Amino acid sequence: MSARALIIGAARSGSGKTSVTIGLMRALKRRGLAVHGAKSGPDYIDPGFHTAATGRPGVNLDSWAMHPDLLAHLAGRQAADADMLLIESAMGLFDGIVSEPGRSGAAADIARLYGVPCLVVLDVSGQSQTAAALAKGFTAYDPRVNIAGVVLNQVASARHEAMARDAIEAIGIKVLGAVHRNPDMALPERHLGLVQASEHSALEAFIERLADVMERSIDLDAVLAASAPLDAPGGTLRHMLPPPGQRIAIAQDRAFSFVYPHVAAHWRAAGAALVPFSPLADEGPDASADACWLPGGYPELHAAQLANAENFRARMRAFAETRPVHGECGGFMVLGGALEDADGITHPMLGLLGHVTSYAKRKMNLGYRQARLLADCPIGQAGETIRGHEFHYSRLIEPGADEPLAELADGQGRALGAAGARRGHVTGTYFHAIARG
Known part of the structure; x- marks a missing residue:
């Protein structure tokens, strides 16, 4: 069995992808689903949070650093025996380096390669209808990348949500949820990014709170409907780093x-x-x-x-x-x-x-x-x-x-x-x- 999959992307780092991803993972797990997680790009901290939220080991899927054969193997393996694979984007959804096709390191590569739809987290702080222009840009930038919908983040009020939501839905883009400002959702950081999951005090309670927020704020049925089966070929392990000893x-x-x-x-x-x-x-x-x-x-x-x-x-x-x-x-x-x-x-x-x-x-x-x-x-x-x-x-x-x-x-x-x-x-x-x- 191969999982249905969904990429959680954004316009930039700091938009709330990790909090939304962790909360969705736990919320879907509460429904009895086998949820697996992955992180696009080279970030080695977020897979630890994915593991804590799902109870299953996380993995990196890096289209630049990993040969396509290895990338396919790891993607397929992470989708095996799962109901849902949530892939968290690094930085912005299309952010990578200029390289050969399909090997930029961006999460968008994974979307193109394996037919994975994308859910975009839009930080709408300091804007309202302009969020529709950003959402439109995501859908128009590359027709090979399927933008299944958006989640509004850092919403200030019911009026703020309505203004942004109405503008986005008026141009035919689905809004699957709106997360209102909540300082309790912030993850602690240090100079290399987030404090690691193993160092986070009361981590389990924190993940449970995130799941509560996502259940209240996001249409989980719509999230499941937005996903699609992961279409990754078999791949092999020949580009893995061999163990340096027994x-x-x-x-x-x-x-x-x-x-x-x-x-x-x-x-x-x-x-x-x-x-x-x-x-x-x-x-x-x-x-x-x-x-x-x-x-x-x-x-x-x-x-x-x-x-x-x-x-x-x-x-x-x-x-x-x-x-x-x-x-x-x-x-x-x-x-x-x-x-x-x-x-x-x-x-x-x-x-x-x-x-x-x-x-x-x-x-x-x-x-x-x-x-x-x-x-x-x-x-x-x-x-x-x-x-x-x-x-x-x-x-x-x-x-x-x-x-x-x-x-x-x-x-x-x-x-x-x-x-x-x-x-x-x-x-x-x-x-x-x-x-x-």
């Missing part, structure tokens, strides 16, 4: 948490055991593991605690003498010689690589990355191209003297130069690997 020690706590769901799920399905440990609890990698993975996260918020975790430091150094260790983004920062926190205090890190990073001297780095590997490492073999994504505010202030790990290009193939580092069994990059190119 037993993978993986750092897992408030400092290390950014692992793409499809990556971890594939490693497990391939027979690998993921053995978690907490650097913040001064734990080291399991001695029986044959590879160690330090994922991204927020080490800049816990630099002093990591610097004082002597057992963690000693066990990591011992592990790296004989077995591969790889760090992504935050993990890469911790592998370096030191980390400068927001207050300008420098804390010693593992010293397994020679670079120094700073969150005090910060600059946002954001975008897709293509990495041609210069050496064998846990994310691939020398000469392979890995597609991924980079998003961080910290920066390198001392590059160190280690050999680079990859030649890097942006999403459009423009050269960015050598990147990452390697020394002995230790490798690291600022970008998060998503799939083989």
Whole structure:
């Protein structure tokens, strides 16, 4: 069985997509439906909220980073054994990069590829009839993308709702609901986006409140009617990142948490055991593991605690003498010689690589990355191209003297130069690997 599917899109980030998506997921689940979730693009936080709302693992569907064969496989797998698949768009519905057809990274690619209708969340704060012009733009911009209707968000009053709704319906576009302003619906944020689901206090009660709001505000029968069966071909796994070992020690706590769901799920399905440990609890990698993975996260918020975790430091150094260790983004920062926190205090890190990073001297780095590997490492073999994504505010202030790990290009193939580092069994990059190119 394959699910019916619907994309929740918007004109921009901050329009309320995540709140509407989470609330709809739980509201439909209350009806006894098997609901699965997905996030278009490279965001690794929202799938955690989807998992909490549905009780089923979330996944990313990224048309740029994932080969079409892999994208089809993941879309089809996420739709299997479900009644409804809700796909949350990243940024605006049509926002992506200039690339080959169908590989822009935008949620609209998924709509075109698999015939998935779109429900657009319109933030109507500060406007009324003008919302109709925006809705009309969505329906006219690309006739291959089916706009099934809109949901009004941030509605100020019954009069405000009527003015926007009447103008939109007068041009033949369906309004499936209207969500009035409610500060209790806001999700907490920090410098890389939303606070993760695992850190959200009273998360279950919050999701239940969102579901209550959606049940009052949105015509759920109309939402179900607006969806359509997902038409994705079978696809294969050949572009997945292979597991770096059969037993993978993986750092897992408030400092290390950014692992793409499809990556971890594939490693497990391939027979690998993921053995978690907490650097913040001064734990080291399991001695029986044959590879160690330090994922991204927020080490800049816990630099002093990591610097004082002597057992963690000693066990990591011992592990790296004989077995591969790889760090992504935050993990890469911790592998370096030191980390400068927001207050300008420098804390010693593992010293397994020679670079120094700073969150005090910060600059946002954001975008897709293509990495041609210069050496064998846990994310691939020398000469392979890995597609991924980079998003961080910290920066390198001392590059160190280690050999680079990859030649890097942006999403459009423009050269960015050598990147990452390697020394002995230790490798690291600022970008998060998503799939083989």
